[in-house]
Amino acid sequence: MTPLTAAIVGAGPAGLFTLDALLRQAPDVQVDVYERLPTPYGLIRSGVAPDHQGVKAVVRQFDRAFARDNVRLIADCDVGSALPLDLLREAYDLVFLATGAPRGRRLRVPGEELSGVYCAAAFMAWLNGHPDHRDLEPQVGERVVVVGGGNVALDVTRVLAKSEAEMASSDLCAHARRVTGAAQTITVVVRAPPEGARFTPTELAALGRLEAANVSVELPATADLSVQVVAALARLPSGSPAAAARIRFRFGLQPIEVLGRGRVEQVRFRGAGGDEVVAADTLIVAIGQEASPPVAMERTCPVGWAGGGRGDIPRARMEAAETARRMLAGATATPRAVARARLAAWLQDSGAGVLDWAAWRRIDVAECAAAVAPRPREKLVSWDALRDTARLYET
Numbered sequence: 001m002t003p004l005t006a007a008i009v010g011a012g013p014a015g016l017f018t019l020d021a022l023l024r025q026a027p028d029v030q031v032d033v034y035e036r037l038p039t040p041y042g043l044i045r046s047g048v049a050p051d052h053q054g055v056k057a058v059v060r061q062f063d064r065a066f067a068r069d070n071v072r073l074i075a076d077c078d079v080g081s082a083l084p085l086d087l088l089r090e091a092y093d094l095v096f097l098a099t100g101a102p103r104g105r106r107l108r109v110p111g112e113e114l115s116g117v118y119c120a121a122a123f124m125a126w127l128n129g130h131p132d133h134r135d136l137e138p139q140v141g142e143r144v145v146v147v148g149g150g151n152v153a154l155d156v157t158r159v160l161a162k163s164e165a166e167m168a169s170s171d172l173c174a175h176a177r178r179v180t181g182a183a184q185t186i187t188v189v190v191r192a193p194p195e196g197a198r199f200t201p202t203e204l205a206a207l208g209r210l211e212a213a214n215v216s217v218e219l220p221a222t223a224d225l226s227v228q229v230v231a232a233l234a235r236l237p238s239g240s241p242a243a244a245a246r247i248r249f250r251f252g253l254q255p256i257e258v259l260g261r262g263r264v265e266q267v268r269f270r271g272a273g274g275d276e277v278v279a280a281d282t283l284i285v286a287i288g289q290e291a292s293p294p295v296a297m298e299r300t301c302p303v304g305w306a307g308g309g310r311g312d313i314p315r316a317r318m319e320a321a322e323t324a325r326r327m328l329a330g331a332t333a334t335p336r337a338v339a340r341a342r343l344a345a346w347l348q349d350s351g352a353g354v355l356d357w358a359a360w361r362r363i364d365v366a367e368c369a370a371a372v373a374p375r376p377r378e379k380l381v382s383w384d385a386l387r388d389t390a391r392l393y394e395t
């Protein structure tokens with residue numbers, strides 16, 4: 001009997017939860033997971049803050065799936081730029097596009113191109129060792145402004161404000177350790193009023209526990225303390241006045257211009273009380289990420305952030321289970337011998353498909369072995385180092 005076949009493009013949370021859901025709902029389905037990097041896990045590896053090791057540990061559950069004979073990882077294979085999507089659509093009964101939303105949204109204000117202005121997505125990718133962002137080398141000065149009202153803005157702020165000791169058990173990359181302690185003031189500016197901020201109380205409370213920073217929150221007199229996020233902001237302890245870094249929260253300010261000669265020196269904001277200029281050596285923009293428009297065709301379905309969702313990892317799991325159920329309900333196993341042979345020939349000729357799950361495990365073992373405790377891993381951060389390690393070492 002012809003087995004049902006599925007390709008998943010992107011080995012981030014959405015792709016891997018889709019894999020998990022497919023295997024639960026149709027255990028015999030043959031699944032190939034295509035990933036453009038030599039490493040799996042998407043933003044869990046390259047976005048989630050390095051000091052959030054508990055969140056990153058979610059990846060362990062995926063090992064079981066890749067131990068099965070009917071599942072393959074085909075890493076270091078860019079679908080679209082290298083491997084044509086049509087070839088996949090011909091060779092599989094179902095294709096899931098889980099390629100994420102890689103581009104940081106921009107402010108679109110004058111001066112944004114000045115040096116010292118960074119998208120949070122790229123900044124977090126750099127300090128997490130994403131090989132595409134290795135050369136970002138951000139200049140983090142004493143006065144940092146972070147624009148954004150969600151947890152990514154808090155991640156950036158917390159990582160900058162933590163002491164070396166507080167980051168010691170993180171997997172912050174070696175090249176990024178210089179950012180610890182660089183900032184003296186971090187001003188988090190939210191365009192919405194406090195009631196509209198999307199910070200979660202847990203992430204806010206974590207800022208209140210930092211040993212080397214104090215926090216001040218400027219809430220308007222009209223702020224509604226019955227709103228959960230406002231109450232969490234009001235509860236933030238101010239910390240020690242002698243702390244090395246000072247974190248300030250401002251609300252209801254819209255950035256309208258970045259000023260400076262060659263590099264950022266000030267950011268102009270517009271609020272209810274008129275314009276205000278905040279001095280800054282570094283501006284980090286954390287206002288979300290963008291994907292290309294989702295591609296949905298017969299037997300092909302976007303999932304996760306590629307499908308327009310912008311939720312967190314638990315949400316990716318829920319959506320993946322639902323998408324897998326819907327797609328399996330309408331799927332028919334079809335013999336595709338000619339298309340499978342064409343795909344196999346393409347993989348052979350291009351050299352893609354060499355980096356499989358065992359190759360990723362060689363990277364994983366090498367990174368863990370290189371770390372000095374309590375650091376969990378010392379990441380490899382260049383394409384060459386990742387590829388060479390994937391091919392050289394044995395697990």
Ligand SMILES: Cc1cc2nc3c(=O)[nH]c(=O)nc-3n(C[C@H](O)[C@H](O)[C@H](O)COP(=O)(O)OP(=O)(O)OC[C@H]3O[C@@H](n4cnc5c(N)ncnc54)[C@H](O)[C@@H]3O)c2cc1C
Nearest residue numbers: 010012013014036042043047079099100304305311312313
């Ligand atoms: C900075 C940051 C911090 C976050 N922190 C948390 C947190 O603490 N807790 C939480 O629950 N959520 C967090 N999130 C949200 C979480 O990361 C997302 O919910 C989740 O990663 C979305 O999963 P995804 O699979 O859709 O996309 P991604 O994680 O982006 O995965 C997409 C994958 O597709 C691959 N890919 C892209 N293009 C191609 C291609 N052409 N061919 C093959 N492969 C391709 C990519 O390399 C990547 O591996 C954070 C997000 C960010 C940006």
